Amino acid sequence: MIGHGSRRDEANATVFALAASLAAEPTAVGGPAAWDAVEAAFLDVLRPDIADGYTALVDAGCTRIVAHPFFLFAGRHTARDIPAALAQVQARHPHTTWSVTEPLGLHPGVVTTVRARIAECLATGPDTDQDPSGG
DSSP: EEEEOSHHHHHHHHHHHHHHHHHHHHOTTTTSSSSSSOOOSSSSSSBHHHHHHHHHHHTTTSSSSEEBBSEEEOOIIIIIIHHHHHHHHTTTTTOEEEHHHSSSSSHHHHHEEEEHHHHHHHHSSOTTTTTTTOO
């Protein structure tokens, strides 16, 4: 699970929490166990970085690494930076392979979640989350 990395602890905590949730329930939707280990890693700002996460998975016995960039949409980081970091660390572990999933994008689960967030906001009516500039 690869997050960008932030100076805001709560942003990084989300990546750690998602990795922990996936590790606690290692199944594909409706199927058998799909993975053996999950590690959180960050592209920038803090550690564990991608090399740390990859190495931890190798140390756990993994030989096939599937990296999920916890990013909303594709861009330079998902197309170049993350694959480059994975290739660099994989060179130290030649018995392993890696692949990168697509970022979240417009996956139906994302659309469903956005609809739910908007519905929650509408259900509470106007409140304190208004533009502080008065606009």
